[in-house]
Amino acid sequence: MHAMMIETVSLVLQCGEYVRNACKHLKIEEKGFANYVTNIDMSVQHQLEEGLSALSPESAFISEENADNDYGASGSRWIVDPIDGTTNLIHGYPHVAISVAHYSPGQRFGIIYNPFNGELFTALSGQGAFLNGQPLHVSEHTALEQCIIGFGLPYDRAKSAPMLAAVGKVYAACQDMKRKGPASLDLAYVAAGRLDGYFEQDLKIWDIAAGLVLLEEAGGQASDWQGNKLDANLAITDLAASNGAIQLELLQRL
Incomplete structure (x- = not known):
């Protein structure tokens, strides 16, 4: 596994532990009808931005909770959803993920982690996709x-x-x-x-x-x-x- 990806996985797992522990102290704000943000979203965003920027300072940081995003940024980018499934989180429905991708010229990796069931999905361009270290492949259904x-x-x-x-x-x-x-x-x-x-x-x-x-x-x-x-x-x-x-x-x- 790519060295920077290993460090990113470690950071994501740390954030997942925080999410599990912080759920009992949830504070909710409504961004729009049925569209919410919580103190957990914002804290995970802060932890990820700080940690990922240290791993690759030259990479742009694009995230759901940013006030502004440079979608057309050239070069390498972190693309982050600190909590995907905020409404689920609010309701205690454990289908929630921390999603982190790094896109750079010639190479990409992606990490998706559900902190409530421990499933860690990882993929590095050209190296395959994995769930908790076991190789993944799409289904073979044809109709x-x-x-x-x-x-x-x-x-x-x-x-x-x-x-x-x-x-x-x-x-x-x-x-x-x-x-x-x-x-x-x-x-x-x-x-x-x-x-x-x-x-x-x-x-x-x-x-x-x-x-x-x-x-x-x-x-x-x-x-x-x-x-x-x-x-x-x-x-x-x-x-x-x-x-x-x-x-x-x-x-x-x-």
């Missing part, structure tokens, strides 16, 4: 009717109609659908073969940066809903991800 598909819903309820319409189209053709919340974990689950595909609209780069590395290294495929390659400099995107074998069929439904 949507064989598949479990994950999906997400937008914070902005005014944008929910097209997403719900897409859910209906996919549900009519697949074996089952699941919706748990954090995009990072949904992508990790596709990489692990637990889900065969996943789609959502209006995702930010910190929602998907680490998961995209995992998916690619596990043999999967991702694009926007039109089938275009994703641009890591985009502030927001629609996402369709799968084991690759069902990508075209999933896109046709979307």
Whole structure:
């Protein structure tokens, strides 16, 4: 494993221990309707920014809780979601992740950690994807009717109609659908073969940066809903991800 990635994993695990211990002292602020931030989000963000900046001072730091982000930054970047699944965290629903990616010219790595079940997903470009050190690979299902598909819903309820319409189209053709919340974990689950595909609209780069590395290294495929390659400099995107074998069929439904 890349030396800087090893140090990043250690930092993420430390943050995870903090999250577990801090849950009993949760303080909540509402950023918008059904969109929250907690003292835990902000503390993890601070810990990660401090630690990651020390590991790679030249790297830009892009994160959900930043006041401003330079999405078009050239060179290397940290792309961070300190708590993916804040609403789940607030409700004690243990489907929560710390998501950290480092993108640099020629190499990327991604780390997704659920501090409540101890699952640590890691991937380094060209070196494969792993769950707690065990290799991951996407599922081998080749038809949507064989598949479990994950999906997400937008914070902005005014944008929910097209997403719900897409859910209906996919549900009519697949074996089952699941919706748990954090995009990072949904992508990790596709990489692990637990889900065969996943789609959502209006995702930010910190929602998907680490998961995209995992998916690619596990043999999967991702694009926007039109089938275009994703641009890591985009502030927001629609996402369709799968084991690759069902990508075209999933896109046709979307």
